[in-house]
Amino acid sequence: MKTKAVIIISLAGVLLSAGIFFFIKGSGTDELSEKKEIIAFLxxxxxxxxxxxxxxxxxxFDHSQNMKSVKRLLGLLAGKQAFNSDDKPLAAISLAVEESDIRFGTDKMITAGIPASFSQxxxxxxxxxxxxxxxxVTAHQYKIIQVDARQFLGDFIAYENLIRTRGLTDADIYSPVTLAAFKVADDLKKQYDSIIWLSHIKNETWYYVANGKWDISEVQGDSAGLYKMGLVGPDLKLRIPAEYSLVHTIGATFENLVEVEKGNKKGFYDLNGKIIVPVEYEHIFPxxxxxxxxxxxTGNDFYWLKNDYTISDKADLKIGDILEKLKQDKSFTLTQPTADHITEFNSRYEHGSLYIPSSYLADLNFVSPVKTFENPLRRNVAWEGVSTNYIVKTDDAAETSSGNDWLKTTFYSIRDYFLGGRSEFYDKKNLVIVDKKNNRFLAVDVYSEYDEDPSAQLCQVPIKFRALTDSLYExxxxxxLEVDLYDSTKYVYGGTSYYYFTIRNNKLVPLETNRRFAFTKYVKMDESYLSGCYEMYTTKREKSEKNKLSTLNTELLEWIKNDIYADYAYKxxxxxWAAIMEGGSAYYQKGGDYNNKHYSQNTEDSLTAIDKYNIDFINQKLGSSKTKK
Structure with missing residues (x-):
């Protein structure tokens, strides 16, 4: 199972990602030669x-990516259309590929930093x-498998905004409250390294301050040692000391309270700067x-926060019961803020508004730690990566029964409507598991799409969860799903896919494999894995005829069996078959050269018990106990 291609619209742009592949770094001379080849490719x-x-x-590009997103980026680079609209870009883009910084990282991935310039x-x-x-991918051939355009798109939108606002006054762009806050923020820079956000509440402005190296991308990671955040009140007195990794939106959880985080611990301050809940709890559920x-x-201990803000003694509580009583409905919508309660960037170039939701919404994987919306306080500017609304609701179509009394599973559909987005929205599925044995919850994204227009799909496969063991989930x-068949006039694009997860450090994490049919690695097959829905194309890709398969036919079974061998670098x-199976993970690990001497004619000793069982099972279905690989 290749890591699913994702488009993530961040505060500054977009990250297009596909699977993780490998190659072996050679000697210094080989590396120099490799760099020349990569420059020629670029x-x-x-x-x-x-x-x-x-x-x-x-x-x-590697075609396991979301090609619609890739094409939008290519349209921008070619000067044909903006990333999120059909309008032509306002600025020209030039790439200085000959000056690219080529690096061979510790993750055995080639990284090319390409200088770009904008002009108008x-x-x-x-x-x-x-x-x-x-x-x-092969000798002297390369594919782009990931594009990190966050800085690039952020810089480009800022440059276009400069073009748009030429000749405009500050009053044409910024509201009076924003301009006044800019001046105060400039004075506060004498005391703090950065004044990052401005929060306007009922005609008063609060200032989010930071000491250290401020980087908004670290909000979703581990900011330890980079920066410390605090909050300054309208009277310019420090209400929350600058010692936290995140200060949330004022009143996001409870009116007149502010949630803060330090590492993995959470707590609350009131607006006078008094600690209401000590910053020592892993989760806080309103x-x-x-x-x-x-x-x-915290850990296995639960406490009540009472109405008078006192904290009870240890309480006998079950996580399943707690999630049923959440203050936030299971289905909810976040929309852009109103002008009388809005948090915006302290920036003349980043124009969106921010919402930093309650930590439990991020813990349950409902909302990212920072969400951006259109800013009603800014005018005559372009918007990038901001939402109009964000919808979370339970997925009634999913099969949520786990088959185990000790697990309760719920799928959520999350739809994010981006302002000006040509596809208008982005979807994902979120799985929340209540583990009654260990009195804990687990949450993870489960991607379930291959076409941004679901009505165009022949296969509508309901999501189904199954616990195989205490530590393996399906x-x-x-x-x-993209599979070229032995008959070169046929291929499969889209259909039933399987994903596997395990628990590490009390978190649900995906198990990755480059096998297209992941069940062959983790499960001993039975009749249920022969059923599914697969879309087969039977003519040229440009003008194809699409048919639906409800079972794995002989061609697919042969493919699945050979994919097991390919995972062990079988030659x-x-x-x-060599051309089809060159995409196996072992080939990339050996350097992508199919004629590499490391490939083996004998992989039997490498096969696991599950592999051998599945090969025998497939052979029986093919009608022979020993068929040609």
Missing amino acids: TAFDRQLKQDQPDSLVNS GDMEKKQSRLIFKIRK VTATEGIAVLN VRSVGR FTNKR
């Missing part, structure tokens, strides 16, 4: 951009950088209950 890519060769450009008329040029991650207004949890859904003597 030079050809740049030439195709300038010559408007869309087919060649798309073929430069007599305006001063703006410099930026586009980051490609590249893998070697609830509707007679016993109190919230449940505080999710079945529809995915971007296929049949050239067609």
